[in-house]
Amino acid sequence: MAVMNMVEAIRSTLDAEMARDERVILLGQDIGHNGGVFRATDGLQERYGEDRVVDMPLAEGVIIGAAVGLAASGLIPVPELQFLGFGSQAFHQLEGQVARMRFRSQGRFGMPMVIRAPFGGNVRTPELHSDAHEAKYANSPGLKIAMPATAADAKGLLTQALRDPDPVLFCEPLRGYRLIRDDVPEGEHTVPFGRARGAREGSDVAIVAWSAAVVVAEQAAELAAREGISCGVLDLRTLVPLDVDALREAAAACGRVVVVHEAPYTSGFGAEVVATVQQEAFWSLEAPLARVTAYDTPYPIAAVEHQYLPDAERVLAAVRTAMEA
Amino acid sequence: MSRRAPAPPAPPAQALAEPASLEPWTLLAPDGTLAEGYRPSLSDEELLAAFRLMLLSRTVDQRAFSLQRQGRLGTFSTVEGQEASVVGSAFALDPARDWVVPQYRELPAMLRQGYPLTRFFLYFRGHPIGNQMPEGVRVLPFQISLAAQIPHAVGLAWGLRQQGSDAAVMTYFGDGASSEGDAHEAMNLAGVRRAPVVFLLQNNGWAISTPVAKQTAAQSFALRAPGYGFPGVLVDGNDLFAVHEAARWAVERARAGEGPTLIEARTYRLGPHNTADDPTRYVDPDELRARRELDPIVRVRAYLRARRLLSEAEEEQLRSQLMDEVNAAVAEAEAHPAADRRHIFEHVYADPPPRVRAQRERATAGEEVR
Numbered sequence: 070m071a072v073m074n075m076v077e078a079i080r081s082t083l084d085a086e087m088a089r090d091e092r093v094i095l096l097g098q099d100i101g102h103n104g105g106v107f108r109a110t111d112g113l114q115e116r117y118g119e120d121r122v123v124d125m126p127l128a129e130g131v132i133i134g135a136a137v138g139l140a141a142s143g144l145i146p147v148p149e150l151q152f153l154g155f156g157s158q159a160f161h162q163l164e165g166q167v168a169r170m171r172f173r174s175q176g177r178f179g180m181p182m183v184i185r186a187p188f189g190g191n192v193r194t195p196e197l198h199s200d201a202h203e204a205k206y207a208n209s210p211g212l213k214i215a216m217p218a219t220a221a222d223a224k225g226l227l228t229q230a231l232r233d234p235d236p237v238l239f240c241e242p243l244r245g246y247r248l249i250r251d252d253v254p255e256g257e258h259t260v261p262f263g264r265a266r267g268a269r270e271g272s273d274v275a276i277v278a279w280s281a282a283v284v285v286a287e288q289a290a291e292l293a294a295r296e297g298i299s300c301g302v303l304d305l306r307t308l309v310p311l312d313v314d315a316l317r318e319a320a321a322a323c324g325r326v327v328v329v330h331e332a333p334y335t336s337g338f339g340a341e342v343v344a345t346v347q348q349e350a351f352w353s354l355e356a357p358l359a360r361v362t363a364y365d366t367p368y369p370i371a372a373v374e375h376q377y378l379p380d381a382e383r384v385l386a387a388v389r390t391a392m393e394a
Numbered sequence: 395m396s397r398r399a400p401a402p403p404a405p406p407a408q409a410l411a412e413p414a415s416l417e418p419w420t421l422l423a424p425d426g427t428l429a430e431g432y433r434p435s436l437s438d439e440e441l442l443a444a445f446r447l448m449l450l451s452r453t454v455d456q457r458a459f460s461l462q463r464q465g466r467l468g469t470f471s472t473v474e475g476q477e478a479s480v481v482g483s484a485f486a487l488d489p490a491r492d493w494v495v496p497q498y499r500e501l502p503a504m505l506r507q508g509y510p511l512t513r514f515f516l517y518f519r520g521h522p523i524g525n526q527m528p529e530g531v532r533v534l535p536f537q538i539s540l541a542a543q544i545p546h547a548v549g550l551a552w553g554l555r556q557q558g559s560d561a562a563v564m565t566y567f568g569d570g571a572s573s574e575g576d577a578h579e580a581m582n583l584a585g586v587r588r589a590p591v592v593f594l595l596q597n598n599g600w601a602i603s604t605p606v607a608k609q610t611a612a613q614s615f616a617l618r619a620p621g622y623g624f625p626g627v628l629v630d631g632n633d634l635f636a637v638h639e640a641a642r643w644a645v646e647r648a649r650a651g652e653g654p655t656l657i658e659a660r661t662y663r664l665g666p667h668n669t670a671d672d673p674t675r676y677v678d679p680d681e682l683r684a685r686r687e688l689d690p691i692v693r694v695r696a697y698l699r700a701r702r703l704l705s706e707a708e709e710e711q712l713r714s715q716l717m718d719e720v721n722a723a724v725a726e727a728e729a730h731p732a733a734d735r736r737h738i739f740e741h742v743y744a745d746p747p748p749r750v751r752a753q754r755e756r757a758t759a760g761e762e763v764r
């Protein structure tokens with residue numbers, strides 16, 4: 070075990086997988102000489118050369134679009150979107166091309182690739198750098214979506230993604246790059262997709278979250294414990310595939326479920342979670358399902374973003390309401 | 395009283411990029427005579443094969459059009475009028491190493507690479523297997539999202555070269571598709587990476603009903619290429635030889651590591667946009683009549699006759715062979731087992747997530763696996 074922050078875990082995993090498989094090539098804006106604006110690829114161009122760590126023109130569409138051709142040529146591209154919010158400039162290539170090329174070609178052209186994309190708030194970035202767009206991609210069949218909440222999972226899920234024969238959108242929480250630090254297993258470490266992580270045991274309320282929102286859920290669980298409410302925290306790890314069994318079990322164990330995410334409320338992935346829980350665990354429920362999310366307003370500029378994003382207090386309020394139901 | 399600002403100085407000549415004009419490269423005149431001093435790179439045998447493919451394409455168009463009207467085929471787009479542009483360029487490729495990245499109006503190029511004609515009919519009958527290129531056929535699937543294929547071609551070319559291949563990639567797109575951001579992004583990247591790719595822009599005058607003058611104010615699409623740092627060529631797209639020589643030159647450049655080339659093949663769509671389109675709403679009949687005079691097949695035929703490479707009787711025989719070939723492919727496609735629910739679920743993921751598996755099981759319960 071080695072204690073690492075998330076960005077270190079990501080960098081060392083890319084390094085290890087590039088050493089293991091020479092088909093892996095990285096492409097993105099400022100990822101080479103500069104090592105990425107968050108240093109996630111620091112030193113990799115020096116080690117693997119300009120052909121394998123490629124500084125791309127500033128055009129998200131062709132970063133993803135070229136990756137389609139690179140994959141068809143037999144390589145395993147790892148395109149980086151400098152920010153998930155700018156995935157919109159590449160959305161037609163992601164959902165219209167990457168996600169369905171295997172289907173369109175009836176298996177002839179699989180698309181092994183990992184699209185790395187930092188996102189998430191409370192780091193005072195300019196507009197559109199923080200938006201949590203995961204639900205837009207979850208509605209694009211053919212893609213898988215991984216959203217690690219710990220450095221250990223960043224390694225395990227990224228390794229898994231790089232070895233997956235299908236395209237994976239790998240979302241990295243900006244806030245967690247340096248703040249999230251934990252024990253990362255050394256050597257070979259993979260985390261299978263579609264297996265949620267029980268981040269905390271609890272018997273009254275199950276709080277479901279992913280990525281940096283897991284930290285908020287844990288803080289809320291801590292506060293609730295002081296009031297004698299026992300909260301479990303379920304970290305979904307991957308949205309596609311979704312661990313339906315874990316959701317059912319968590320709901321059955323607690324009877325109350327609160328979902329937390331950074332995206333707006335309407336049509337956020339929380340809607341998918343509550344619909345699933347309703348379907349799978351209806352008869353175990355003791356309170357209406359709750360969602361604690363950003364508001365249905367555009368992501369604001371920095372001065373008020375902490376009031377926009379769900380925090381432990383808002384989650385705690387939802388937990389209390391669930392207990393009173 | 396306000397002082398008038400002095401007139402700004404005009405930029406000096408060396409700092410001014412001005413709109414330029416180009417004339418299309420022509421080697422085979424409409425009457426079938428060659429430009430003076432020109433000797434085709436195509437051997438007589440290759441030329442006959444190219445002509446055969448042009449005729450096959452026309453035969454498919456006619457047969458498929460009538461099948462569509464009979465309700466035996468879905469909406470599709472004919473190649474009619476663009477055979478020299480598609481076939482001339484495809485003949486610059488070596489199907490054993492080079493790739494074609496198509497839009498949807500380049501069937502003969504796909505056939506030359508080894509795509510089976512039966513699959514074309516299957517695809518436009520709505521069977522998903524029609525878009526599956528058999529192993530070893532170096533063609534990406536039909537692309538319906540205009541211009542989205544252009545970045546793919548660049549990535550493919552770049553990836554092949556990086557793995558030691560000397561393959562070239564030819565990608566096709568229309569004058570309409572050229573306006574998409576993908577076209578710009580892809581050509582820009584290709585220039586930067588010197589990708590071995592040929593951008594074959596078929597300017598057929600129309601994007602459905604939108605005339606080319608509404609896609610660009612430039613005098614030729616080929617003029618864009620210098621802006622990306624590589625050469626552009628304007629060719630008469632109804633001239634098999636000119637298209638072929640331009641494509642050959644571009645493919646040689648690609649192989650030699652000299653990077654991409656943009657070719658504007660200026661041609662004309664003689665048919666409707668597709669079988670659902672009514673071009674009488676927007677095409678001037680006089681213009682269409684004039685364009686029919688420039689039919690690329692007529693031109694090659696005149697040359698073949700003058701050279702005594704193919705007599706009228708031999709062509710008649712060839713036509714009936716081609717009709718048999720097309721009918722056989724239609725029959726095979728119509729005899730193919732119909733697509734069923736399983737095709738909705740297959741090949742979405744290599745290993746489908748549990749949800750997709752469960753949906754498939756529910757949807758196909760009680761149906762035997764074929």
Ligand SMILES: Cc1ncc(C[n+]2csc(CCOP(=O)(O)OP(=O)(O)O)c2C)c(N)n1
Nearest residue numbers: 499538539540568569570571598600601602
């Ligand atoms: C991205 C996208 N926008 C719109 C359409 C609908 N559409 C299909 S064909 C077409 C015109 C294409 O014109 P062009 O690229 O010149 O090719 P052509 O059909 O003339 O060969 C349009 C607008 C589409 N298929 N894809």
